[in-house]
Amino acid sequence: MKKSTKSVPRGTGTRIRILTAAEHLFTARGFAGVTMREVARQAQTNVASAHYHFGSKEGLVIEMLRHRIAPINAERLRLLEEAKRQSGGKPLKPINIFKALLLPIGQAATGSKGPDPSFMQLVGRSFTEPASFLEKVHRRLFRELSDTFMVELKLSHPKAQEEDLFWNLHFVVATMLGALANHRRLAPFSGGLCKDKDVAEMIQRLIVFATGGFASSIRNIETNSNQ
Amino acid sequence: MKKSTKSVPRGTGTRIRILTAAEHLFTARGFAGVTMREVARQAQTNVASAHYHFGSKEGLVIEMLRHRIAPINAERLRLLEEAKRQSGGKPLKPINIFKALLLPIGQAATGSKGPDPSFMQLVGRSFTEPASFLEKVHRRLFRELSDTFMVELKLSHPKAQEEDLFWNLHFVVATMLGALANHRRLAPFSGGLCKDKDVAEMIQRLIVFATGGFASSIRNIETNSNQ
DNA sequence: CTTCTTTTTAAACGATCGTTTAATAAAAGG
DNA sequence: CCTTTTATTAAACGATCGTTTAAAAAGAAG
Numbered sequence: 001m002k003k004s005t006k007s008v009p010r011g012t013g014t015r016i017r018i019l020t021a022a023e024h025l026f027t028a029r030g031f032a033g034v035t036m037r038e039v040a041r042q043a044q045t046n047v048a049s050a051h052y053h054f055g056s057k058e059g060l061v062i063e064m065l066r067h068r069i070a071p072i073n074a075e076r077l078r079l080l081e082e083a084k085r086q087s088g089g090k091p092l093k094p095i096n097i098f099k100a101l102l103l104p105i106g107q108a109a110t111g112s113k114g115p116d117p118s119f120m121q122l123v124g125r126s127f128t129e130p131a132s133f134l135e136k137v138h139r140r141l142f143r144e145l146s147d148t149f150m151v152e153l154k155l156s157h158p159k160a161q162e163e164d165l166f167w168n169l170h171f172v173v174a175t176m177l178g179a180l181a182n183h184r185r186l187a188p189f190s191g192g193l194c195k196d197k198d199v200a201e202m203i204q205r206l207i208v209f210a211t212g213g214f215a216s217s218i219r220n221i222e223t224n225s226n227q
Numbered sequence: 228m229k230k231s232t233k234s235v236p237r238g239t240g241t242r243i244r245i246l247t248a249a250e251h252l253f254t255a256r257g258f259a260g261v262t263m264r265e266v267a268r269q270a271q272t273n274v275a276s277a278h279y280h281f282g283s284k285e286g287l288v289i290e291m292l293r294h295r296i297a298p299i300n301a302e303r304l305r306l307l308e309e310a311k312r313q314s315g316g317k318p319l320k321p322i323n324i325f326k327a328l329l330l331p332i333g334q335a336a337t338g339s340k341g342p343d344p345s346f347m348q349l350v351g352r353s354f355t356e357p358a359s360f361l362e363k364v365h366r367r368l369f370r371e372l373s374d375t376f377m378v379e380l381k382l383s384h385p386k387a388q389e390e391d392l393f394w395n396l397h398f399v400v401a402t403m404l405g406a407l408a409n410h411r412r413l414a415p416f417s418g419g420l421c422k423d424k425d426v427a428e429m430i431q432r433l434i435v436f437a438t439g440g441f442a443s444s445i446r447n448i449e450t451n452s453n454q
Numbered sequence: 455c456t457t458c459t460t461t462t463t464a465a466a467c468g469a470t471c472g473t474t475t476a477a478t479a480a481a482a483g484g
Numbered sequence: 485c486c487t488t489t490t491a492t493t494a495a496a497c498g499a500t501c502g503t504t505t506a507a508a509a510a511g512a513a514g
Contacts (some may be wrong), residue, residue, distance in 0.1 A: 048463065048465095049461075
């Protein structure tokens with residue numbers, strides 16, 4: 001309990017200290033399970049200061065997510081642009097589209113002090129928490145990303161139905177979020193055979209799985225429609 | 228608000244009324260977001276009665292999950308046994324293993340009054356809520372299921388490494404949980420193209436996606452190891 | 455320095471939380 | 485009938501929640 005104060009570096013601005021403390025606490029216990037007083041204490045300030053900087057608990061949650069997710073999405077769009085440049089105008093291979101989608105989340109979870117799998121839980125959980133205000137945040141943060149990636153998927157699958165592409169992109173995202181949120185459960189269920197610390201390995205396996213599932217579904221649909 | 232009292236049928240035992248009210252409320256707002264007073268009010272009783280029957284809020288959550296998940300897992304094991312009987316001693320085809328895993332959750336979400344997609348959220352969310360007592364419940368509810376399905380996967384993939392089978396079964400489950408928990412977000416992101424009411428269609432698509440992802444990953448690994 | 459804005463703080467607000475107590479009502483067993 | 489167990493209820497307990505108030509401290513600008 002006392003050790004947690006060391007996790008927030010001193011000397012930084014109060015605003016950043018609050019964001020950092022909030023991220024760690026929300027990761028461990030969820031949004032509803034953390035109080036403003038705990039955040040303030042771990043950030044070495046008080047509750048009024050947190051309200052001064054973020055207006056409300058909702059405002060703190062929203063800003064914490066935006067602060068973390070926005071750079072990840074920017075990196076996703078950057079990787080997609082890079083892939084388009086290297087393909088020279090031709091449609092992208094699906095695996096490269098999914099690499100652009102999935103690699104940045106792994107980079108974000110691999111901090112300077114080694115992998116931080118717990119952060120991945122936070123992102124996954126932010127999609128399953130029932131708080132309605134989170135839906136607005138997600139629409140704002142992921143609308144552009146979703147549209148951009150759908151454009152590339154359509155170019156890569158000109159004969160596929162748009163509805164099928166949506167469904168299977170949804171499954172790819174669901175796989176990523178489900179894998180992120182439930183990451184810790186793999187080790188105990190596999191009897192320790194699979195280590196939950198190796199984030200990079202998981203992302204690599206995830207890319208293969210998602211690409212295969214997507215390809216299989218689209219191929220399956222096209223086969224059926226030809227019968 | 229007043230309408231919600233009608234959702235719990237009168238005349239039933241108090242215990243069942245509390246379980247039903249808890250399920251509906253926890254589905255809508257999560258475990259931490261619902262109070263015992265709300266559950267009691269919707270069940271047309273009082274908080275002391277809920278504590279009398281379930282001991283605590285944790286006890287209520289645990290019993291509600293067990294009450295819902297246990298029949299689903301029993302049906303999964305039944306379908307797996309049925310598939311084994313029909314295969315006549317030969318290893319099962321992976322798609323039949325995953326059908327046994329995924330079909331029952333769709334049946335459970337399709338109640339007498341039509342599909343109930345919101346129930347699927349509850350199951351998905353129970354895996355991402357940070358409450359530590361949920362992990363014990365999950366281990367108790369899913370340990371046998373996990374082991375039984377792993378046995379069949381090993382029989383179906385005698386040359387595959389156990390670690391790879393664990394990872395990809397984990398991804399299949401993650402896809403299912405992620406798709407369940409984030410089901411509602413598909414319709415708005417697809418601009419209404421994909422309806423979130425059609426649970427059966429989603430399960431069918433999910434089976435294809437999961438089977439394809441699993442097969443692709445295992446095949447990919449075997450190919451690499453032959454190089 | 456003075457003036458004005460920004461930031462931090464201790465203390466309190468009203469509301470609501472999970473849980474318990476103790477009394478009463480209903481049901482069951484003999 | 486009486487006794488014993490099971491079930492329900494109103495009321496209260498102590499704790500803690502998100503938020504606000506009002507005053508002091510720290511910086512910025514002149």
